Amino acid sequence: MSLQQWTTDLTGLSSLTQSTAPLPTPGDNEVLVEIHAVSLNYRDLEVIKGEYTHHKSITATDRKVPCSDMCGIITQTGPNVTRFTVGDRVLSTFLPDHITGQVTEKELTTGLGHPMPGVLATHRVFAESALVRAPSHLSDEEASTLPIASVTAWMSLSSRAREGKVVLLQGTGGVAVAGLQIAKALGAIVIITSSSDTKLSQAKSLGADHTINYRTTPGWDQEVLRLTNGHGADIILETGGAQTLRKSFECIAFGGLINCIGYTSGKVDDDDDEDRINVNLLTLRRSVTLQGIIVGPRDEFEEMVGFYQEKGIKPVVNRVFGFREAREACEFLESGGHFGKVVINTAI
Ligand SMILES: NC(=O)c1ccc[n+]([C@@H]2O[C@H](COP(=O)([O-])OP(=O)(O)OC[C@H]3O[C@@H](n4cnc5c(N)ncnc54)[C@H](OP(=O)(O)O)[C@@H]3O)[C@@H](O)[C@H]2O)c1
Known part of the structure; x- marks a missing residue:
């Protein structure tokens, strides 16, 4: 018996190659999963292109299977497995050892798709502790989008977003659209930006209260203040980075929370004076909380799955590609043409 997989040598999308490998056998406390759907993240592109370099403890080695987010069915259990049985539908967790609490340096080195083997394959063995039960109201494709994008949005919002709080989302990628759905389900007021009307x-149509085109309104921070009568955003999901962080500080409310998540508009470079911003003064000026987010632990993921189920939230799958089209799927994500998530279905 064999499995199908994609591997990369981390030199770019053209290095993605399809191959077969022997079907592995699950060991103690492990299960074999037949992977049905793989959801792509911005990080996967960085990994494949050799640009995922900001965690110095994570180093590239040889060819690897990329991607971290999947939904599949358990087809075999190893000895001493207690959490799942054959036939259970499960989701991967981005950092398999991050079960609860604050992430540690050691847990950070266990990321799926880099440095650990990823999920862009038809089968993979997982530690049973690294899996979460998939919610029954979602398709495989929808459920596969939860591990990174939704958990990241959940960790940014769940402690503070509630009725009447203003949430600002940047762009309409995976994290922002999950953030829109979660924030609305929590009763918050949502402002979202995009380059596309x-x-x-x-x-x-997903419930955003206010929208701003950041291309045609480059002063979107001032527009956020105008829309909120000078109050600003109570919570910002800072996914933009270099071109957005300064403006986020201009439209954050007093006592607000800026979640530093990503850098789709580029990274703020420590060595570049032009990009450097005075985080010290900007943070204290409005008594801001600046919080770095690295996805989230399994127990928060499980709580979020319960929330999605209770509220009936269905993640937005923008486009589904077949397994043989993995490279095209990555190219589509890279083009930025998507709204929400891009998914690969291993069966088509
Ligand atoms: N820290 C963590 O735990 C964590 C977890 C997940 C993701 N991330 C990071 O968060 C970022 C977003 O991830 P993702 O998976 O949601 O990415 P994605 O789906 O690829 O989203 C890309 C979107 O970013 C938007 N964008 C680009 N430039 C922008 C700008 N100047 N201002 C506002 N929006 C801009 C675009 O939206 P429009 O097309 O609408 O303009 C684009 O479609 C990435 O940097 C990723 O690495 C971090």
């Missing part, structure tokens, strides 16, 4: 209309 079409995507902003899609965000409106």
